[in-house]
Amino acid sequence: MQQARKLGSWQKLGLPAVLAAALVAGACHYLGGNDNADMKTVTVTRGDLQKSITAVGSIEPKDYVDVGTQVGGRVMKIHVEIGDRVTKGDLIAEIDPTVYESTVRKDRATLENLKAQLDQQLAESALAVTELKRNQEMRAADAISQTTVDQADAQAKVAAATVAATRAQIKAAEATLAGDLANLGYTKIYAPLDGTVASQTTLEGQTVNATQSAPVIVQVANMDVMTVWAQVAEADVSRVTVDMPATFTTLGMPEKKWHGKVRAVYPTPVVENDVVLYNVLIDVDNREGLLLPQMTVQVFFTLGEAKDVPLAPLNALQAQRDAGADAYKAKVLTNQGVVERDVKVGLTNRSMAQIVSGLLPGDQLVVAAVVTPAGGAAQGGPGRQMGPRL
Numbered sequence: 001m002q003q004a005r006k007l008g009s010w011q012k013l014g015l016p017a018v019l020a021a022a023l024v025a026g027a028c029h030y031l032g033g034n035d036n037a038d039m040k041t042v043t044v045t046r047g048d049l050q051k052s053i054t055a056v057g058s059i060e061p062k063d064y065v066d067v068g069t070q071v072g073g074r075v076m077k078i079h080v081e082i083g084d085r086v087t088k089g090d091l092i093a094e095i096d097p098t099v100y101e102s103t104v105r106k107d108r109a110t111l112e113n114l115k116a117q118l119d120q121q122l123a124e125s126a127l128a129v130t131e132l133k134r135n136q137e138m139r140a141a142d143a144i145s146q147t148t149v150d151q152a153d154a155q156a157k158v159a160a161a162t163v164a165a166t167r168a169q170i171k172a173a174e175a176t177l178a179g180d181l182a183n184l185g186y187t188k189i190y191a192p193l194d195g196t197v198a199s200q201t202t203l204e205g206q207t208v209n210a211t212q213s214a215p216v217i218v219q220v221a222n223m224d225v226m227t228v229w230a231q232v233a234e235a236d237v238s239r240v241t242v243d244m245p246a247t248f249t250t251l252g253m254p255e256k257k258w259h260g261k262v263r264a265v266y267p268t269p270v271v272e273n274d275v276v277l278y279n280v281l282i283d284v285d286n287r288e289g290l291l292l293p294q295m296t297v298q299v300f301f302t303l304g305e306a307k308d309v310p311l312a313p314l315n316a317l318q319a320q321r322d323a324g325a326d327a328y329k330a331k332v333l334t335n336q337g338v339v340e341r342d343v344k345v346g347l348t349n350r351s352m353a354q355i356v357s358g359l360l361p362g363d364q365l366v367v368a369a370v371v372t373p374a375g376g377a378a379q380g381g382p383g384r385q386m387g388p389r390l
Contacts, residue, residue: 041333042316044355044363048307051349052300053239055280057230057248059295062283064221065193067092068214070186073099078204078217086191086220093217095187095208104184107177114173118166125159132156195222198293221293226286228260230299231270231277240265240301246282248299253290260284262301306347310355316365317343317353330359331366338366 074096080086132152138144198221202208208215228248232240244262249255266279282299284291317328320342328343343358359365 039333039338040367041364042313042367044310044312044359044361044365046308046361047311048305049309049311049347049349049352049354050300050305051303051347053232053236053303055230055232055236055299055301057228057280057297057299059226059228059250059291059297060293061195061198061221061223062225062227063193064195064198064219066216067189067192067218067220068216069093069095069189069208069210070214071095071100071183072208072210072215073097073187074207075202075204075217078200078202080197080200080218082197082200082218084197086195086197088191088193090191091188092191092220093189093202095189097184097187100180100184100187103180104177107173107180111170111173111177114166114170118163118170121159121163121166125156125163128152128156128159189217191220193220193222195220198223223289223291223293224285224287226284226291226293227263228282228284228297228299230280230282230297230301232280232301234269234276234278236301237265237278237280239303240280245302246299247302248282248284248297250291250295250297252295256290258284258291304347306354309346310359310361311352312343312355312359312365313367314348314351314353316367317345326356328353328358332359333364333366 072095076094076096078093079091080093086092132149132155135144135149135152139146139149197218199219201216201218208217228246230246230248240262242262242265245259246262247257247259249257260282262280263283264281266281269276269278271277280299280301312330317330320327320329326345328345330341330343332339332341341358344356346354346356348354
């Protein structure tokens with residue numbers, strides 16, 4: 001009984017102290033021994049990095065011709081359809097030639113009439129020259145007066161002038177005939193280059209008027225080489241140069257990348273909703289025929305690239321601008337704790353950086369520590385308490 005009373009007294013006196021000591025030890029372990037678990041880290045990896053400028057654009061054929069007519073009239077026949085492949089010299093369309101054929105016949109008749117007049121005038125001129133010579137001989141024999149000789153000389157000169165005028169009229173008639181023959185030839189419209197019929201503006205049977213402008217019948221485009229018209233923002237256009245490599249994707253095939261080079265940077269801007277954009281042209285091989293006019297594309301202009309290099313997220317690095325543009329610091333989680341290292345970077349884009357020195361693939365970089373508000377739940381899980389309050 002006495003021993004039981006002693007045990008009860010020890011329990012009454014020692015149990016609260018033991019419990020308090022246990023709680024203090026648990027709280028210290030929770031708060032002090034779990035620092036690494038409250039740190040967010042990222043891993044240095046190895047891979048490829050590319051720095052680029054992004055733009056949106058559309059596709060057009062590099063070489064195309066709006067095939068029109070130089071003469072007016074009714075379109076009798078169109079020999080092609082949209083999508084047809086044509087070769088240079090193929091017949092595209094025909095304009096009603098009736099009026100032009102009539103004009104050519106009239107020109108030829110006029111020319112024949114002038115040539116007949118010339119033959120007559122040549123004969124008259126020859127006769128006038130003969131009479132002049134005869135009168136000169138008779139005047140030498142004092143058989144006729146000088147006045148008769150002068151009249152014969154004048155008639156010979158008039159005949160020669162008439163011949164010259166008629167010859168000039170013949171040249172003019174020949175020029176008119178040549179022009180009207182050309183117009184007659186223009187009633188047949190031929191393909192000016194090898195390509196594909198991209199569009200058709202005029203319908204068969206339609207009447208076209210070529211007085212002020214050449215009406216377009218069809219558009220023939222060579223789609224073996226396409227041109228991307230990319231609109232680059234004014235903040236980026238100064239970094240885009242001729243022959244710079246570029247890649248782009250289309251909406252229909254986002255997984256496929258096309259490659260090309262910058263052909264031209266146009267200096268005249270396009271202003272849309274107060275945004276200044278500049279057209280940059282990129283030529284690309286399209287012999288597969290997968291690219292079509294007016295396709296929307298997303299373009300990437302390559303400013304630099306590095307392959308198979310150590311990479312780290314930029315948000316895990318702290319810039320040291322006073323030590324140079326490529327100088328950074330990083331906090332590395334090791335077995336001995338967090339160690340700060342000097343890091344040198346190379347190529348960077350908006351999210352990643354190439355590591356030149358200071359870090360190796362596999363290193364764990366501390367991004368940020370978890371901050372837990374007093375009395376709230378820690379980031380490790382909902383409802384987790386800070387520990388017993390002593």
